[in-house]
Amino acid sequence: METNNQTLPPDYAARLTVMAEAEQANEYLFQILEIGQHMLQCGGEVSRVEDSIRRMCIAYGAERADVFSITSSIVVTIHAHRFGSLTQTRRISGQQYDLHRLELLNHLSRRLCTERLSLEDTERALDAILSAPQYSFGVQLMTYALISASFSLFFGGSVLDAAASGIIGVVLKYLDRMIRKTEANAFLSALLCSCLGGLLSGLAVRTGLGDNMDMISIGNIMLLIPGIALTNSLRDMFSGNTLAGLMRFIEALLLAMTIAFGFALVAGLM
Amino acid sequence: MRYIMELATAFLGSLGFAMLFHVRSQKLLLASLGGLLAWGIYLLMGLVTDQDVVRYFVSSVVLTVYAESLARIVKCPATLFIVTAAVPLIPGGSLYHTMEYFMRNDLAACSAQGLTTVLLAVAIAVGILFPTSIFQLVQRIGIFAKKSHK
Numbered sequence: 190m191e192t193n194n195q196t197l198p199p200d201y202a203a204r205l206t207v208m209a210e211a212e213q214a215n216e217y218l219f220q221i222l223e224i225g226q227h228m229l230q231c232g233g234e235v236s237r238v239e240d241s242i243r244r245m246c247i248a249y250g251a252e253r254a255d256v257f258s259i260t261s262s263i264v265v266t267i268h269a270h271r272f273g274s275l276t277q278t279r280r281i282s283g284q285q286y287d288l289h290r291l292e293l294l295n296h297l298s299r300r301l302c303t304e305r306l307s308l309e310d311t312e313r314a315l316d317a318i319l320s321a322p323q324y325s326f327g328v329q330l331m332t333y334a335l336i337s338a339s340f341s342l343f344f345g346g347s348v349l350d351a352a353a354s355g356i357i358g359v360v361l362k363y364l365d366r367m368i369r370k371t372e373a374n375a376f377l378s379a380l381l382c383s384c385l386g387g388l389l390s391g392l393a394v395r396t397g398l399g400d401n402m403d404m405i406s407i408g409n410i411m412l413l414i415p416g417i418a419l420t421n422s423l424r425d426m427f428s429g430n431t432l433a434g435l436m437r438f439i440e441a442l443l444l445a446m447t448i449a450f451g452f453a454l455v456a457g458l459m
Numbered sequence: 460m461r462y463i464m465e466l467a468t469a470f471l472g473s474l475g476f477a478m479l480f481h482v483r484s485q486k487l488l489l490a491s492l493g494g495l496l497a498w499g500i501y502l503l504m505g506l507v508t509d510q511d512v513v514r515y516f517v518s519s520v521v522l523t524v525y526a527e528s529l530a531r532i533v534k535c536p537a538t539l540f541i542v543t544a545a546v547p548l549i550p551g552g553s554l555y556h557t558m559e560y561f562m563r564n565d566l567a568a569c570s571a572q573g574l575t576t577v578l579l580a581v582a583i584a585v586g587i588l589f590p591t592s593i594f595q596l597v598q599r600i601g602i603f604a605k606k607s608h609k
Contacts, residue, residue, distance in 0.1 A: 232480065234538060287481040288542070292535040323481050336475035343468035344552045403555065411472070411551040417480065417542045419549075419580075420587065424538070427588045428595070449558040457562030 211272040214251075218267060220311050221245045221301075222279050225263050227319065228294045231287040232417055235260060235425045235433040241298040248302040259433040286417055293318045326366075333358040333412060340411040346404030353399035354408035357389045361409060379444050382413055383451025390452075391459040402459075406452045413448045415441040462502055469498035469547035477543040486539065489529055493544025497522040501548070511575075512582045515548060519586030522548075527594045541587060550579040 198204070225242045229235070239256045242265055246254035251267035258264070266276040297314055300306060306314065324332070337358030338351040346354070361382050368378040390405035399405050418441035426434030473494025477487050500521045504514040526540035553576040560569035 232538070232542075233536070237536065237538075286479075288477075288536075288539045289481045289483045292539060295536055296534075324478060328478070332475050332478045336472055336479065339468040339472035339475060340551065343465055343472060343547065403559065407552050407555050410555050411546070411549065414549060414551055414554075416476070416546055416549050420542050420545060421538065423584045423588060424541075424591065427592065445554060446558075449554045450561075452555060453558035453562045456559060 207272050211275065214249075214267065214269065214272065214275055215277070216308055217249050218246070218265060218275060218277050220308060220315070221249075222263060222265060222277055223315060224294055224298055224301075224311075225258070225265075226279050226281055227315075228291060228298075229258070229260065229263070229281050230284050231290045231294070232284070232421070233291050233294075234421045234428075235430045235437075236428040237295070238263070239430070241295070245298055245301050248305060258430075260437050287323065290318060290321070293321070330359050330362050333362040336412050337408040339408070341404050341408030344404060344407045346408065347400050350399045350401055350404040351408070353390065353393040354405045356398075357386055357393070357405065357409055358412055360389060361386055361412065375440075375444060376447055379413060379447045380451050383410070383448045384455055386410075386413075387452040387455030388459075391455060402456060406456065410448055410452060415444050419445070465502070466495055466498055470495040473543050473546050476546045480539075480543065482539060482543065486533065486535065489533070490540055490543035493522055493525055493529075493540050494547050496525055497544050498547045512578050515579050515582040516586040519545060519548060519583045520590055523587045523590040527590060537591070545583065545587065548583050550576050553579060 221242055224245070225238050228238045228241065235258050239258050242256045242258075242263070243254045246256075246265065246267050251269055253268040255266045255268075256263070261281050263279040263281065264276070265278075266274055268274050297311075297318065300314075301311065334355035338355035341351040341354035342348070364382055364385060365378070368381060386409040387406055390399065390402050390409070393399040393405060394402045418437055422434045422436075422438035422441060424434075426438065470491050474487065474491035476494075477490040482490055497518050500518040501514050504517050508514065522544045523537075523541060526537045526544060529540050530537035553572060557569055557572040557576055560566075560572055
């Protein structure tokens with residue numbers, strides 16, 4: 190009886206190795222994208238992410254790597270003459286700025302290029318970075334108070350204004366955490382935060398804790414304004430990623446206006 | 460006295476933002492010093508000119524040179540220092556007043572203040588981009604020079 194082997198093409202074994210190679214390349218590409226995704230999420234510029242991904246792909250033997258990224262998506266196609274092209278895409282949602290993590294990821298991507306770590310080592314290193322401790326919630330509350338109070342004083346408020354602004358900053362952090370849990374849209378969350386901030390600063394002035402409503406509000410506005418998004422978008426636009434930069438720029442601009450509008454709206458009504 | 464207060468709060472504000480973005484260890488201090496530097500340059504430029512746009516521009520050029528140089532010394536992304544040090548320059552007060560005039564129906568004041576806000580933002584943006592591009596150019600020339608030696 191004829192076996193199935195005879196119907197198989199003569200280059201069967203060679204094809205199998207090619208398939209295995211392609212599969213392995215896919216796994217590596219997945220890890221590289223994982224690094225790229227986290228870089229974007231913790232506040233890296235699009236140009237940095239594209240550049241890092243391309244370098245890593247080339248370091249692992251891709252003959253050509255075409256990377257396109259915007260803030261919310263990454264597309265990578267790698268080419269190698271052994272197995273042709275491979276493409277993976279990633280949708281990115283949710284950002285949590287962590288510049289320390291960005292620094293570690295940047296370092297990891299350089300290590301990948303020079304030492305060509307194995308899959309397991311990469312995964313272990315990435316896990317270690319992602320589980321590294323962040324500042325605790327208590328420290329974050331203090332940070333919010335510190336920023337609000339500093340900028341209230343900075344723009345010419347009194348000490349009483351700074352105290353009121355600091356307390357409102359802490360309340361806003363709690364509100365922010367509650368809103369984050371519901372995964373509401375960024376604009377709604379900004380509007381809610383700024384309206385509550387405006388309302389509380391009005392109340393603070395009425396009850397005697399604080400002298401100038403606008404000085405209290407400005408401290409809180411500085412806290413909420415998406416400064417990192419604005420700076421990154423400008424850097425992106427001028428490094429050739431006009432589209433990615435423009436998208437983030439408009440988003441940040443709308444957000445900043447929403448925030449100022451929320452505060453001024455309440456101030457106008459009171 | 461007023462200036463000392465502004466410098467101190469610029470430092471503390473940058474420190475706050477650096478902590479908000481989870482910056483760690485000695486970089487925390489370097490980032491906050493960047494904020495102090497940015498506002499210091501702004502105040503110093505006041506001796507030369509009273510054009511706010513020029514003062515903001517020069518200040519952001521200096522802070523970017525500071526950030527890009529530090530990034531090469533301590534080996535970490537320049538964004539980390541730029542984002543935190545530029546915070547005192549963000550025209551948050553101007554933005555608030557723009558919206559405030561808008562709510563009071565004072566459209567003339569609103570558009571004047573709005574224009575100021577936009578111009579300040581542009582001055583900061585160009586001030587940050589200009590040194591960054593030069594740093595990138597120098598780096599590329601360095602790579603070419605290395606390649607041609609081989």
